[in-house]
Amino acid sequence: KRLVVFVSGGGSNFRAIHDAALGGDVNDVVVALAVEERSMRGVMAYRSLCSLSRSLLQRGVSTDELLNGLRELRVDFILLAGYLKLIPVELVQAYPKSILNIHPSLLPAFGGKGYYGLKVHKAVIASGARYSGPTVHFVDEHYDTGRTLAQRVVPVQANDTPEQLATRVLHEEHQVYVEAVTALCEDRIVWREDGIPLIRSQT
Numbered sequence: 001k002r003l004v005v006f007v008s009g010g011g012s013n014f015r016a017i018h019d020a021a022l023g024g025d026v027n028d029v030v031v032a033l034a035v036e037e038r039s040m041r042g043v044m045a046y047r048s049l050c051s052l053s054r055s056l057l058q059r060g061v062s063t064d065e066l067l068n069g070l071r072e073l074r075v076d077f078i079l080l081a082g083y084l085k086l087i088p089v090e091l092v093q094a095y096p097k098s099i100l101n102i103h104p105s106l107l108p109a110f111g112g113k114g115y116y117g118l119k120v121h122k123a124v125i126a127s128g129a130r131y132s133g134p135t136v137h138f139v140d141e142h143y144d145t146g147r148t149l150a151q152r153v154v155p156v157q158a159n160d161t162p163e164q165l166a167t168r169v170l171h172e173e174h175q176v177y178v179e180a181v182t183a184l185c186e187d188r189i190v191w192r193e194d195g196i197p198l199i200r201s202q203t
């Protein structure tokens with residue numbers, strides 16, 4: 001399988017997926033990295049890791065150019081990892097049931113436009129919620145509304161700061177995203193009649 005990871009932030013989820021692929025947890029997977037220009041901070045360091053990194057996301061790239069770039073790379077699945085831009089509907093239609101995103105809350109709670117980074121954890125703590133955690137979901141043409149594929153629960157501690165909660169959630173993100181990507185690459189996702197995707201266990 002050929003994966004491309006879209007990144008805008010620090011890139012730790014990309015690193016977790018890349019290392020899992022490298023470590024053989026996921027069989028015959030090629031991981032390409034598409035970096036959004038603004039993310040000079042963290043992920044650029046990883047660029048050298050990927051023979052296939054392309055400037056797919058450079059400023060002003062058109063949806064057609066992006067689609068052509070993905071076709072050239074013969075991409076099977078697109079993984080959003082801290083990617084902040086809305087995915088064009090043409091891309092969603094070109095890659096049905098093939099685009100995943102990870103969000104740092106138990107969707108549908110604390111998701112949608114404006115809910116990203118520490119803002120999510122601040123809102124969780126301010127709401128008094130006792131549990132939070134990451135959600136891996138399929139991507140549709142809206143922010144954070146696609147079908148949920150996998151979640152992990154992280155208790156919210158009484159005196160948690162947003163940073164402390166973010167750190168514990170990020171740790172679980174790496175686990176659950178690799179688990180979901182592995183299932184996707186091994187064709188272990190089954191779609192219930194009502195459209196809910198389920199991960200079939202490894203036999």
Ligand SMILES: N[C@@H]1O[C@H](COP(=O)(O)O)[C@@H](O)[C@H]1O
Nearest residue numbers: 009010011012013082103104
């Ligand atoms: N969408 C959110 O953006 C953050 C990206 O972190 P990283 O993978 O760049 O470290 C993660 O918390 C992810 O859930």
